[in-house]
Amino acid sequence: MALRLPRIGTSQVAALILVLLANWMVSPQFFDFHIRDGRVFGSVIDVLNRGAPVALLSIGMVLVIAMRGIDLSVGAVMAICGAIAASLADSHTLPVVLAAALGAGLLCGLWNGLLVAVLGIQPIVATLILMVAGRGIAQLITEGRIVTFSSPDLAFLGGSGSVLGLPTPVVLTFGMLALTLLIVRGTALGLMIEATGGNPRASALAGIGTKLITVAVYMWSGLCAALAGIVAAADILGADANNAGLWLELDAILAVVIGGTSLFGGRFSVVLAVVGALIIQAMNTGILLSGFPPETNLVVKAVVVLAVLLAQSPRVAGHFAGLGVLLNRSRS
Amino acid sequence: MTRSLSRLMPVFATTAVFLAGFLICSLAYPNFASLRVVMNLLTDNAFLGIVAVGMTFVIISGGIDLSVGSVIGFTTVFLALAIERWGVPPFAAFLVILLLCAAFGAAMGATIQYFELPPFIVTLAGMFLARGLSFLMSTDSIPITADLYSNLSDHAIRLGGGARFTVPAMVMLAIVAAGMALLHLTRFGANVYALGGSRTATGLMGINVARTTVLIYTLSSVLAGLSGIVFSLYTSSGYSLSAVGVELDAIAAVVIGGTLLSGGYGFVFGSFLGVLIQGLIQTYISFDGSLSSWWAKIATGFLLFTFIAFQQITLHMARRSRLRPAGVAQP
Numbered sequence: 001m002a003l004r005l006p007r008i009g010t011s012q013v014a015a016l017i018l019v020l021l022a023n024w025m026v027s028p029q030f031f032d033f034h035i036r037d038g039r040v041f042g043s044v045i046d047v048l049n050r051g052a053p054v055a056l057l058s059i060g061m062v063l064v065i066a067m068r069g070i071d072l073s074v075g076a077v078m079a080i081c082g083a084i085a086a087s088l089a090d091s092h093t094l095p096v097v098l099a100a101a102l103g104a105g106l107l108c109g110l111w112n113g114l115l116v117a118v119l120g121i122q123p124i125v126a127t128l129i130l131m132v133a134g135r136g137i138a139q140l141i142t143e144g145r146i147v148t149f150s151s152p153d154l155a156f157l158g159g160s161g162s163v164l165g166l167p168t169p170v171v172l173t174f175g176m177l178a179l180t181l182l183i184v185r186g187t188a189l190g191l192m193i194e195a196t197g198g199n200p201r202a203s204a205l206a207g208i209g210t211k212l213i214t215v216a217v218y219m220w221s222g223l224c225a226a227l228a229g230i231v232a233a234a235d236i237l238g239a240d241a242n243n244a245g246l247w248l249e250l251d252a253i254l255a256v257v258i259g260g261t262s263l264f265g266g267r268f269s270v271v272l273a274v275v276g277a278l279i280i281q282a283m284n285t286g287i288l289l290s291g292f293p294p295e296t297n298l299v300v301k302a303v304v305v306l307a308v309l310l311a312q313s314p315r316v317a318g319h320f321a322g323l324g325v326l327l328n329r330s331r332s
Numbered sequence: 333m334t335r336s337l338s339r340l341m342p343v344f345a346t347t348a349v350f351l352a353g354f355l356i357c358s359l360a361y362p363n364f365a366s367l368r369v370v371m372n373l374l375t376d377n378a379f380l381g382i383v384a385v386g387m388t389f390v391i392i393s394g395g396i397d398l399s400v401g402s403v404i405g406f407t408t409v410f411l412a413l414a415i416e417r418w419g420v421p422p423f424a425a426f427l428v429i430l431l432l433c434a435a436f437g438a439a440m441g442a443t444i445q446y447f448e449l450p451p452f453i454v455t456l457a458g459m460f461l462a463r464g465l466s467f468l469m470s471t472d473s474i475p476i477t478a479d480l481y482s483n484l485s486d487h488a489i490r491l492g493g494g495a496r497f498t499v500p501a502m503v504m505l506a507i508v509a510a511g512m513a514l515l516h517l518t519r520f521g522a523n524v525y526a527l528g529g530s531r532t533a534t535g536l537m538g539i540n541v542a543r544t545t546v547l548i549y550t551l552s553s554v555l556a557g558l559s560g561i562v563f564s565l566y567t568s569s570g571y572s573l574s575a576v577g578v579e580l581d582a583i584a585a586v587v588i589g590g591t592l593l594s595g596g597y598g599f600v601f602g603s604f605l606g607v608l609i610q611g612l613i614q615t616y617i618s619f620d621g622s623l624s625s626w627w628a629k630i631a632t633g634f635l636l637f638t639f640i641a642f643q644q645i646t647l648h649m650a651r652r653s654r655l656r657p658a659g660v661a662q663p
Contacts (some may be wrong), residue, residue, distance in 0.1 A: 133633020149594035298464025305457040
């Protein structure tokens with residue numbers, strides 16, 4: 001993998017435009033915008049707003065996958081952090097609520113990171129533990145009920161609040177995207193993550209603190225999941241430990257894969273992962289707008305995954321790419 | 333079966349945990365240690381046990397199959413529609429669905445093999461596809477009223493004390509026995525282990541890697557289909573949302589049973605015990621009555637962690653003493 005040119009991601013952007021155009025065909029007012037009470041309304045804004053939780057998850061997930069890891073626990077972490085935020089919202093001030101929820105997310109990430117980096121457990125298994133137990137922990141926090149709150153401070157972070165005319169979740173997502181880009185691409189950290197994913201042993205020998213980076217990346221994924229959990233809780237003014245973030249880890253992985261990041265690690269694009277999340281949400285919205293039964297959603301998703309997979313497949317991508325992957329595999 | 337005793341350590345550990353768990357339950361509730369509870373444990377977890385056998389093969393070969401829960405859901409909906417709406421005789425419907433599942437599994441295996449794609453993401457697509465197709469067929473819960481279904485649920489060997497050795501339990505025990513024979517006594521089983529050790533080396537040894545991979549995923553999907561048949565017998569209905577998340581229970585059972593997720597090492601009997609341990613936790617919670625069901629999830633998570641930590645330590649010690657078992661190299 002000596003040649004790693006910046007990936008432009010034309011195909012992903014083209015796919016997003018294609019899906020948006022398809023939405024416009026089934027619903028002609030898709031690109032309409034209204035400004036009411038200093039807020040922008042419209043179907044496109046709706047796609048961005050509803051896609052925010054998966055987009056946030058995919059920002060953390062893309063870094064984990066770049067290191068040849070995977071984080072199955074993000075949905076359960078969303079449930080835990082949402083439960084904490086909702087149960088504290090009415091009795092504590094917003095900074096305390098946020099600190100507790102985000103802190104819990106970081107702690108979950110630390111647990112995953114330690115299992116992977118220190119105990120050397122395979123990422124799928126290590127994060128499976130929290131995926132199974134996490135929802136139980138969330139239910140322990142809410143005592144099995146759906147906890148509701150009325151605090152306007154926390155509710156502001158949901159879809160009903162707005163910053164500069166845009167829904168708060170959209171602003172939060174773009175803020176997190178900008179921050180993540182600044183950290184991984186503004187410094188050499190992104191390169192080190194790619195190196196660790198490409199060949200952990202060689203990277204460690206080259207002086208990269210692979211263990212520390214692994215733990216940090218899982219913690220970042222936990223932080224993103226916590227933020228997504230807070231947004232999801234603020235959206236419905238409550239926390240449902242059973243259903244908050246259910247199966248969203250799969251959507252996030254899907255978004256990352258659609259964004260062109262290889263599951264074999266070694267290269268990634270945070271922006272394209274977010275584009276992938278928006279493609280998924282635009283498809284969901286499109287199916288709803290078109291009046292097709294929502295049941296078709298999963299079938300469409302499956303077909304899209306297969307198409308993206310086959311396009312990425314070493315066999316299809318060409319002889320050279322296939323050779324490169326084979327070489328990498330036999331080396332590691 | 334000339335394996336040394338140390339290789340069987342994880343299975344002994346799982347057996348010990350199961351027996352200790354059963355002893356604790358029996359001490360807490362005197363009624364627990366009865367044939368009836370044991371038989372119910374087998375019946376209630378029959379569908380999970382059957383899926384876990386297939387999952388064991390997939391995981392030993394170094395893969396993973398996330399589609400099994402959706403395949404069970406698809407099977408129950410298909411059977412309900414075929415038997416109730418289309419008037420297909422039950423046994424013909426069983427045959428058709430098993431063939432459909434075989435084709436589905438073979439297609440996933442072929443995609444993994446020929447396009448060199450990670451099993452995780454291919455079977456994830458399979459999971460979406462099977463669940464989506466069952467939603468498309470019907471979103472209602474359809475009761476199955478065929479004579480065969482009521483006959484089969486009446487047909488059980490009565491063992492006294494209210495204990496019933498039911499058809500689902502019989503099917504599961506037969507599948508576990510057949511799975512053990514297939515994995516430990518046949519050439520196919522040896523190939524599965526070899527594949528989990530190293531794909532490249534397996535290919536160089538002259539073993540047909542492509543054929544074995546396709547067969548493994550076919551086996552997993554067929555067993556998921558069989559599990560769906562048992563599930564529809566157990567509930568006498570078909571519902572597109574049934575068995576959501578069963579793939580995770582099956583993976584957890586396989587890991588608790590001592591199989592390494594990196595492949596190359598594991599036992600069908602361990603997975604069977606892993607299923608029983610999860611069932612034991614559920615039964616304990618229902619006996620207690622005051623504990624909430626979420627404790628089951630936390631307990632399963634804790635068990636998973638304990639077993640994986642135990643495996644890591646055993647592996648570490650094995651490496652240090654240079655008695656490295658074949659095929660445990662980290663990917």
